[in-house]
Amino acid sequence: MTISRRSVLGGLGALGLAAAxxxxxxxxAVDQPDYATLRERWIDxxxxxxxxDPADPDFGKRLAAMDSAVAANRAKLASPVGTRxxxxxxxxxxxxxxLTTTYRQLEQFATAYMTPGSAWYGDAGVLADAVAGxxxxxxxxxxxxxxEFGNWWDWEIGxxxxxxxxxxxxxxxLGIDRLSRYAAAIDHFVPDPWSSRPGQAxxxxxxxxxxxxxxxxxxxxAIAEPDETRxxxxxxxxxxxxxxxxxGDGFYRDGSFIQHGTIAYTxxxxxxxxxxxxxxxxxxxxxxxxIDSTRDELYAxxxxxxxxxxxxxxxxDSVRGRAVSRTQERSHDDAYIIIESxxxxxxxxxxxxxxxxRGLCAGWIARDTYGSIRTSASLARLALLKDLSGVAPxxxxxGHKLFASMDRAVHRRSGWALAISMAGERITWYECxxxxxxRGYFTGNGMTYLYDRDNGQFDDNFWPTVDRYRLxxxxxxxxxxxxKVAGEWGxxxxxxxxxxxxxxGADAAIxxxxxxxxxxxxxxxxxxxxxxxxxxALGTDIRSTSGNRVETVVENRNLHADGTAGLLxxxxxxxxxxxxxxxxxxxxxxxxxxxxxxxxGGTTLNVKREDRxxxxxxxxxxxxxxxxxxxxxxxxxxxxxxxxxxxxYVLAPGASxxxxxxxxxxxxxxxxxxxxVVQAVLxxxxxxxxxxxxxxxxFRLPDGQKVSLTVDNPCAVVLRWSRGTxxxxxADPTQHASELQVTLGQAGWSVVTKDPTITVGGPxxxxxxxxxxxxxAHGSSHRATFTQN
Numbered sequence: 113m114t115i116s117r118r119s120v121l122g123g124l125g126a127l128g129l130a131a132a133x134x135x136x137x138x139x140x141a142v143d144q145p146d147y148a149t150l151r152e153r154w155i156d157x158x159x160x161x162x163x164x165d166p167a168d169p170d171f172g173k174r175l176a177a178m179d180s181a182v183a184a185n186r187a188k189l190a191s192p193v194g195t196r197x198x199x200x201x202x203x204x205x206x207x208x209x210x211l212t213t214t215y216r217q218l219e220q221f222a223t224a225y226m227t228p229g230s231a232w233y234g235d236a237g238v239l240a241d242a243v244a245g246x247x248x249x250x251x252x253x254x255x256x257x258x259x260e261f262g263n264w265w266d267w268e269i270g271x272x273x274x275x276x277x278x279x280x281x282x283x284x285x286l287g288i289d290r291l292s293r294y295a296a297a298i299d300h301f302v303p304d305p306w307s308s309r310p311g312q313a314x315x316x317x318x319x320x321x322x323x324x325x326x327x328x329x330x331x332x333x334a335i336a337e338p339d340e341t342r343x344x345x346x347x348x349x350x351x352x353x354x355x356x357x358x359x360g361d362g363f364y365r366d367g368s369f370i371q372h373g374t375i376a377y378t379x380x381x382x383x384x385x386x387x388x389x390x391x392x393x394x395x396x397x398x399x400x401x402x403i404d405s406t407r408d409e410l411y412a413x414x415x416x417x418x419x420x421x422x423x424x425x426x427x428x429d430s431v432r433g434r435a436v437s438r439t440q441e442r443s444h445d446d447a448y449i450i451i452e453s454x455x456x457x458x459x460x461x462x463x464x465x466x467x468x469x470r471g472l473c474a475g476w477i478a479r480d481t482y483g484s485i486r487t488s489a490s491l492a493r494l495a496l497l498k499d500l501s502g503v504a505p506x507x508x509x510x511g512h513k514l515f516a517s518m519d520r521a522v523h524r525r526s527g528w529a530l531a532i533s534m535a536g537e538r539i540t541w542y543e544c545x546x547x548x549x550x551r552g553y554f555t556g557n558g559m560t561y562l563y564d565r566d567n568g569q570f571d572d573n574f575w576p577t578v579d580r581y582r583l584x585x586x587x588x589x590x591x592x593x594x595x596k597v598a599g600e601w602g603x604x605x606x607x608x609x610x611x612x613x614x615x616x617g618a619d620a621a622i623x624x625x626x627x628x629x630x631x632x633x634x635x636x637x638x639x640x641x642x643x644x645x646x647x648x649a650l651g652t653d654i655r656s657t658s659g660n661r662v663e664t665v666v667e668n669r670n671l672h673a674d675g676t677a678g679l680l681x682x683x684x685x686x687x688x689x690x691x692x693x694x695x696x697x698x699x700x701x702x703x704x705x706x707x708x709x710x711x712x713g714g715t716t717l718n719v720k721r722e723d724r725x726x727x728x729x730x731x732x733x734x735x736x737x738x739x740x741x742x743x744x745x746x747x748x749x750x751x752x753x754x755x756x757x758x759x760x761y762v763l764a765p766g767a768s769x770x771x772x773x774x775x776x777x778x779x780x781x782x783x784x785x786x787x788x789v790v791q792a793v794l795x796x797x798x799x800x801x802x803x804x805x806x807x808x809x810x811f812r813l814p815d816g817q818k819v820s821l822t823v824d825n826p827c828a829v830v831l832r833w834s835r836g837t838x839x840x841x842x843a844d845p846t847q848h849a850s851e852l853q854v855t856l857g858q859a860g861w862s863v864v865t866k867d868p869t870i871t872v873g874g875p876x877x878x879x880x881x882x883x884x885x886x887x888x889a890h891g892s893s894h895r896a897t898f899t900q901n
Contacts (some may be wrong), residue, residue, distance in 0.1 A: 117829035132603050145400065150335040152281050154395055162611060162743050163495025166229060168492055179231040181222045183697075186241055186358065187216045191444070193244045199254065200245075207252050208262025212270030215254070216702045218245045219274040222281035227491065239285060246286075250293055258298035263546065264309045267301045269322065272329035278640055279336035285581040295337040298329060301394070301786040305330045320371045321381040323353050324388035333393060343401055350403060351394065353385060354410035358890060363409070366892060367416040368517035369431075374540040376518035376533075378421050379432035380441075383449040383634035390456035397460070409646075411461060413553060414454055419472055419524055420513040421669040422447050422884050423563040424530045425480035430520050430533040430561055434542075437732040442571040444483035447476060451485065455496045470499060471506035478505040482568035490566070506653045510621040512642055516612045516891030519556070521622045523642035528707075528765040530647055531561040532585065532640055536611035538847075540602040541629045541687035547733030550595035553588075556606075556639045558624055560585030562707065562765055574670050576726040576735070577742040580663045587651055589632040591660045598629045610804060612845030612891040614828035619643050619826045621800035623791070623845060633657030639791040641800045647763040648781070653788040661887075662751040664759050666709055666717075671743040677704040679719065680746060686719055690743065693720040695750075703745060708764035708772025712783055715759070720746045758786055783811050792821075797833040802845075810857075818855035825849045832857075836900040837864075843893045844886040851887075856880040866896035 156162050164171050171633045188198040195298035200217060203210040224232035230236040254275065279286065279294055279825035286294075301324070305326035308318045318326055327346040334343035356365050365371050371381035382866050387688045389410065396402050421428045427446035458466040477485055477500070486494065513522045519539040521532040531756050535541045535556030542552035561570065563583070581588055590801065598604030606627035613622035613786050620642045628634030633658045641648040649666075656662050673675055679686050682701045701709040711717065723743050728735025751757040760783055764772055774782070784792040785801070792801040792809045800813045801821060808822040813833060821829060826849070830841040838861055842854050859878045866872065869889065874881030884894045 114719075134850065147335050147338045150395060151283055154277075154280050154332060154335065155226055157391055157394055157483075158492060159223055159281075160229050160492030160495040162489065163498065164227075164229050164491060167341075168494070169892055170489070171229070171491065174485065174489065174491050174494060175227070175229045175231075176229070178220070178224055178485040180507045181884065182220055182232055183237060185220065186238065189241060189245070193248065196248055199248050201253075203429050208260075208266035209254060209270075209879045212274070213264045214245075214249055215271045215274035215278070217442055218249065219278045221245070222278040225245045226281045229859055231544070241284070242282060243285065243290070244279065246282075246294065247290065250290075250297060250889075254297050254301075255293070256296040258300075258363045259308070260301065260312075264312075265322075266825045268308060269325040269329065271524070272298050272302055272333070274323060276332035276336060276618050279857075280332055283336055285525060295333055295339070298333045298680070298897040301805040302326050302330055305346050317467045318349075320369075320377075321385040321388070321501070322351060323349060328388050328392060331395070338753075340401075347392075347401055347403060350389065354407070354413065355407055356390065359886075361381075363413050363417060364515075364890070365890050366516050366890065367413075367420060367513065368515040368844070369413075369417050369521070370518055370539075371433075372543065372602050374538065375433050375543045376431045376515070376520050376539060376603060377433050378417055378518075379427040379429075379443070379446045380435040382417065383446050383453070386413070386453040386457075390453040393460060394456055402442055411465065413459070414457065414469060416851075418450050418454075421520075421531075422450060422476060423508060423524075424567055425451075425483070425485070426563060426567065426571065427475040427564070428522065428531045428561060430555075430559070431518075432867050434546075434552070435547040436570075436575050437552070437728070437735070438651045439576075439728040439732070439735050440482070444480065444485075444571055445488070448479055448485045448488065450494055451476065452493045455499050455800055458499065464602075464757070467503075468506070470503045471719070474500045474503040475505035475507060478509075480567065482571055488778035496538040511618045512615050514613055514622065514769070514891075514893075516617050516843070516847075518710065519611045519624075520641070521618065521620065521640070525645050528562065528564040530642070530765065531563070532622060532762070533559045533561070534611050535606055536608045536625065537605055540605050541598050541623070542594050543602045544598075549731060550689075550733075551731060553580065553593050553597060553629055554583050554586045557583070557586040557588055557626055557628060558640075559583045560640075560649075560763075562763075564707070564765060566705070568672070569670050572670060572672055573740045573742050576728045576731050576741055577618065577724045578668060578670070578744065579724065579746065582663070582748060584665050584666050584668045585649070587626060587634070587636045587638060587654060587662065587664045589628055589629075589634040589656045589660055589662050591630065591632045591658045594700045609848055611845040612828065612843060613802065614800075614830045614841045614843040614845075616832060616839055616841035616895065617724045618828040619798060619800075619830060619832070621830050623828060624804040625804065627655075632660070634662065637788060637791065637802075637804055641793040641795075643763065643793070643798050643800065645766070646795065647765075647780070648793045649763065650783065650786050650791045650793070650817040652758040652786045652791060653886055654751055654754050654759075657755055659753055662757070664751065665747045666747040666749065666761055667703065668744055669703060669706060671745055673742060675743050677745065678704065679703050679718070682718060683769075687721045687745075690723055692849075693722075694719070695719075698773050700746060702767075702769040702772045706765070708762075708767040708769070708775065709747065709773060709775045710762040710764065712760050712762065712781070715761070716750060718746075718748045718750055720744075720748070743784050754825065760786060780814075782812070784811060799831040801829045803827050803829070817868075820855075822855045822857075824853040825851075827854070829854060837901070838880075838884040838898040839895070840882065841893045841895045841900070842882065842884050843891060844884075844889060844890055847889070847891045849886050852884040854884065861898035864899050867894045868894050872896070873887065
């Protein structure tokens with residue numbers, strides 16, 4: 113999709129891209145740095161003032177909420193003005209987060225003053241409070257003589273963005289002297305938005321969302337107190353943020369997005385980046401400062417990076433980093449940001465793309481049964497939602513998406529999706545920092561997040577109440593770990609390379625060489641064969657040197673405050689009472705409303721139904737201390753003090769009890785290998801193998817034919833036979849090999865299609881050999897299709 117500046121403007125008609133929020137913008141394009149026009153456009157974009165519908169009660173609620181917040185914060189203003197040591201009594205000067213909070217509360221005053229329908233619209237008192245507050249904040253701590261302390265982010269992003277917004281909102285009321293002083297402060301802390309922490313020993317090139325935020329602050333500051341040089345330099349720093357990268361922060365061709373070097377962060381930092389860019393595109397459209405660089409890669413990220421990690425209006429927690437510990441930011445909130453950004457960007461793309469994006473947004477909103485984008489929306493977001501009037505909701509797609517560069521996978525079927533969170537030498541176990549998510553220890557140990565019709569499974573206080581040592585899908589050593597055990601900001605990395613898998617259509621073989629955090633010596637080889645409506649989970653060579661028990665958690669389901677979902681194990685009701693637990697032999701289990709669990713060959717299943725109490729303060733030092741209780745149903749396998757244990761279980765989300773019992777008796781599913789060389793599964797004529805080392809396995813197909821599979825290096829392979837056709841997918845999850853050889857003990861196949869990285873042919877006529885070039889493949893799958901001679 114190639115979009116030129118001319119086609120963007122033409123496709124938008126006279127209103128320009130800013131019409132995403134303001135449908136009554138002046139029709140005249142900005143042909144020069146017309147700063148007054150740009151200021152009006154920015155006010156429209158951030159307040160939604162021209163799209164406010166007085167007859168819509170949701171607008172009334174948001175206006176009332178804003179008015180109430182302004183009144184509450186005005187009551188907290190310190191005195192006397194001009195000599196006070198802090199602006200608000202509830203945020204005393206002394207910590208960098210209070211700097212950001214101060215400027216955000218002042219921006220709130222300015223926003224209300226400029227928003228028609230607000231009780232404070234045009235109010236002289238709130239204007240005076242805002243101006244006095246900005247003056248005192250500038251005098252006390254945010255000026256061109258102050259040195260940063262605490263978190264650099266507050267100085268260079270948090271405060272600078274809010275101050276710049278206030279400079280535009282109150283521009284005509286501030287006067288030249290104030291604007292000059294405030295601009296000098298931003299220039300001092302953000303002299304070049306292409307870098308962070310200027311003049312300090314740890315100064316770095318800014319990347320990703322941080323780059324966009326800093327550029328936004330400078331661009332808005334440059335239209336408030338006109339500075340064409342600053343404006344164009346900041347604009348020119350934006351395009352780098354959506355160009356594909358092969359290492360470090362940014363977007364990858366496989367859809368991954370990384371921030372802080374080692375964190376899968378599409379859901380939060382990625383969302384901040386997308387929203388910032390969508391607003392800046394709208395601001396500068398048609399002006400001499402328009403963003404002229406090609407946007408194809410950015411638009412591709414909407415479909416390849418963002419849409420695949422949203423399910424029924426939930427941003428998958430596997431890509432939200434430490435934000436999972438924030439009581440004020442749930443997965444729905446992060447999904448709403450992406451919807452807002454998509455609707456803004458939709459104003460500047462071709463009609464087919466815009467229609468597809470609006471259909472996705474409409475579908476997510478229609479299936480949002482836990483939250484509501486309208487009740488929690490800003491006025492600007494409410495105005496954007498008018499774009500969805502009459503749009504048919506799109507269904508969630510079926511398929512598999514592997515993000516090889518950020519160690520994440522998502523398997524989607526009708527009615528559910530399963531996300532897998534892994535860690536290895538590229539991606540850390542979890543992120544903590546600023547007192548957030550200090551106990552996220554095990555989310556990278558293969559956590560599986562099942563999203564189904566329960567639209568609030570992870571948003572309904574899951575993180576402060578769940579047993580953090582029993583996250584679903586994980587294999588863990590039960591040794592108590594200290595907070596921040598892996599270091600802050602994703603500093604600690606396991607030394608394992610084999611993380612990823614191979615994808616063939618809607619099916620995949622995913623695996624992880626697990627090395628656990630905390631120095632317990634925990635290691636395991638874990639696989640998930642995502643085949644159709646089933647997830648076959650295998651684990652082997654499970655070891656630990658701690659002397660403490662090791663467990664694999666099959667499920668830990670949030671039953672909410674008082675859920676009563678029944679559990680059957682081999683057809684018998686088990687742990688029906690809260691507070692009960694059992695250790696029982698099991699071939700299958702069924703959890704009402706969730707689905708089935710099958711244990712091939714049988715196992716001893718541990719089960720517990722319990723009410724758990726915790727607080728958000730326990731997972732985030734900024735969270736509330738209020739105690740919350742939630743009920744959980746947990747299934748786990750106890751490996752004891754282990755040396756070489758293994759497990760096998762099958763997830764059948766959405767299956768009934770009868771279907772689960774039938775699956776437990778089915779001969780169609782075969783676990784072929786579960787060793788430290790290869791884990792392999794055959795389901796009908798679909799086969800998958802994760803090779804941890806060079807080796808072989810043999811599949812017995814439904815027609816009785818035996819087919820050997822041999823590889824010369826660690827790799828993942830998926831095979832599908834169907835009506836004289838053979839499909840093959842091969843990948844190098846280690847991302848270390850330059851070449852793989854995959855040999856099938858089958859003859860009589862001719863190439864139909866193949867990736868250019870695959871060469872077919874070998875010394876023997878009774879086999880099919882594929883030589884796969886994996887140089888610079890970054891864990892991607894290589895595919896070929898053959899027909900039988």
